[in-house]
Amino acid sequence: MIPMVDLKGQYHKLKAEIDTALMTALENTQFVMGPNVSAFEQEAAQYLGAKHAVACASGTDALHLALRAAGLQPGDEVITTPFTFIATAEAICYIGAVPVFVDIDPKTFNIDPELIEQAITPKTRAIIPVHLFGQPADMPRITAIAKKHNLMVVEDCAQSFGAAIGKTMTGNFGIAGCHSFFPSKNLGCYGDGGMITTNDDHLANEMKVLRNHGSYERYHHSIIGYNSRLDELQAVILRIKLKHVEEYNRERRRVAHTYSKLLADIVTPPFEDEIGNHVYHQYTLLSSQRDAIMKALSDNKISSAVYYPIPLHKQKVFAVDYADIPMPVSEKVASECMSLPIHPDLGESQIKRIVDVIRSACK
Numbered sequence: 533m534i535p536m537v538d539l540k541g542q543y544h545k546l547k548a549e550i551d552t553a554l555m556t557a558l559e560n561t562q563f564v565m566g567p568n569v570s571a572f573e574q575e576a577a578q579y580l581g582a583k584h585a586v587a588c589a590s591g592t593d594a595l596h597l598a599l600r601a602a603g604l605q606p607g608d609e610v611i612t613t614p615f616t617f618i619a620t621a622e623a624i625c626y627i628g629a630v631p632v633f634v635d636i637d638p639k640t641f642n643i644d645p646e647l648i649e650q651a652i653t654p655k656t657r658a659i660i661p662v663h664l665f666g667q668p669a670d671m672p673r674i675t676a677i678a679k680k681h682n683l684m685v686v687e688d689c690a691q692s693f694g695a696a697i698g699k700t701m702t703g704n705f706g707i708a709g710c711h712s713f714f715p716s717k718n719l720g721c722y723g724d725g726g727m728i729t730t731n732d733d734h735l736a737n738e739m740k741v742l743r744n745h746g747s748y749e750r751y752h753h754s755i756i757g758y759n760s761r762l763d764e765l766q767a768v769i770l771r772i773k774l775k776h777v778e779e780y781n782r783e784r785r786r787v788a789h790t791y792s793k794l795l796a797d798i799v800t801p802p803f804e805d806e807i808g809n810h811v812y813h814q815y816t817l818l819s820s821q822r823d824a825i826m827k828a829l830s831d832n833k834i835s836s837a838v839y840y841p842i843p844l845h846k847q848k849v850f851a852v853d854y855a856d857i858p859m860p861v862s863e864k865v866a867s868e869c870m871s872l873p874i875h876p877d878l879g880e881s882q883i884k885r886i887v888d889v890i891r892s893a894c895k
């Protein structure tokens with residue numbers, strides 16, 4: 533079986549270091565907000581070039597905390613993409629705000645900046661671009677639109693840890709960048725974890741307060757917050773894996789470029805531009821023969837997956853509001869996209885095997 537990701541192989545390469553560090557943390561018994569959490573925040577902020585990093589319990593919480601700290605109110609409208617994981621829209625709904633979906637660019641699968649302005653109303657307060665599959669969204673254009681209309685930009689970086697536009701890492705273009713450390717993400721822990729990066733001192737402080745029961749000072753509460761902290765043991769693992777994330781992303785690019793070279797004549801490979809640094813959280817291609825390809829892969833014990841089969845505006849929770857608003861690009865991409873196994877340790881011979889199966893399925 534060739535899996536989508538190989539978490540076991542990755543663990544075994546780092547096992548001695550991770551096991552020892554976990555044992556030390558177990559002996560320390562500072563399980564909540566311990567020294568590894570603050571050390572990880574500093575190291576991650578430095579790596580990403582952000583002034584602050586605020587660790588929290590998940591990527592979903594990162595979005596929620598950022599939106600609340602930014603002062604989003606019930607009834608506010610937030611423009612985002614329908615071609616993403618549900619968590620992007622969930623966080624908007626947690627506030628009582630309203631997600632407004634804007635169709636995607638057919639090449640990058642990210643929100644189409646061309647369509648944003650026509651979706652802006654007097655109620656619009658923010659834009660959440662998602663750097664989908666590790667490909668940075670068009671931040672220069674999105675931030676320019678936001679500035680013109682006085683909107684906040686909160687980036688969903690759950691799939692883009694380490695991706696950059698030029699020298700600027702994703703998460704530094706808006707007021708906050710929301711990261712996920714779900715195990716299969718480019719930087720993943722061994723459970724749930726998340727983090728918000730920001731260059732705004734006030735926002736950083738508000739998010740630290742919100743993640744810890746709204747407590748500015750111990751046992752003093754002036755707002756209602758949450759219990760959303762990164763676990764100390766997860767921070768131990770993340771500190772070790774952070775040292776390898778550049779290499780992991782480089783290896784992901786190697787795999788992706790090999791796939792694209794070998795498949796470009798029979799499928800539409802993922803688009804990659806010259807300034808954006810795609811970190812290939814997923815390798816997602818388009819093919820009108822998707823179902824046949826997936827069946828052939830499955831018959832040959834090779835995993836593949838569809839991210840995402842149903843765009844959010846077609847999901848039951850949102851479909852009523854969007855019954856008469858088609859999102860033709862999202863719908864077409866959802867019907868033809870599929871993702872191939874990709875992880876840092878995927879070898880050339882495995883890639884060739886996968887490619888051979890796809891080529892014979894397309895004959």
Ligand SMILES: *Cc1c(COP(=O)(O)O)cnc(C)c1O
Nearest residue numbers: 590591592617619620690712714
């Ligand atoms: C994974 C993911 C999230 C949510 O992260 P969790 O850590 O699983 O809560 C949010 N947005 C996108 C685009 C994601 O891929």
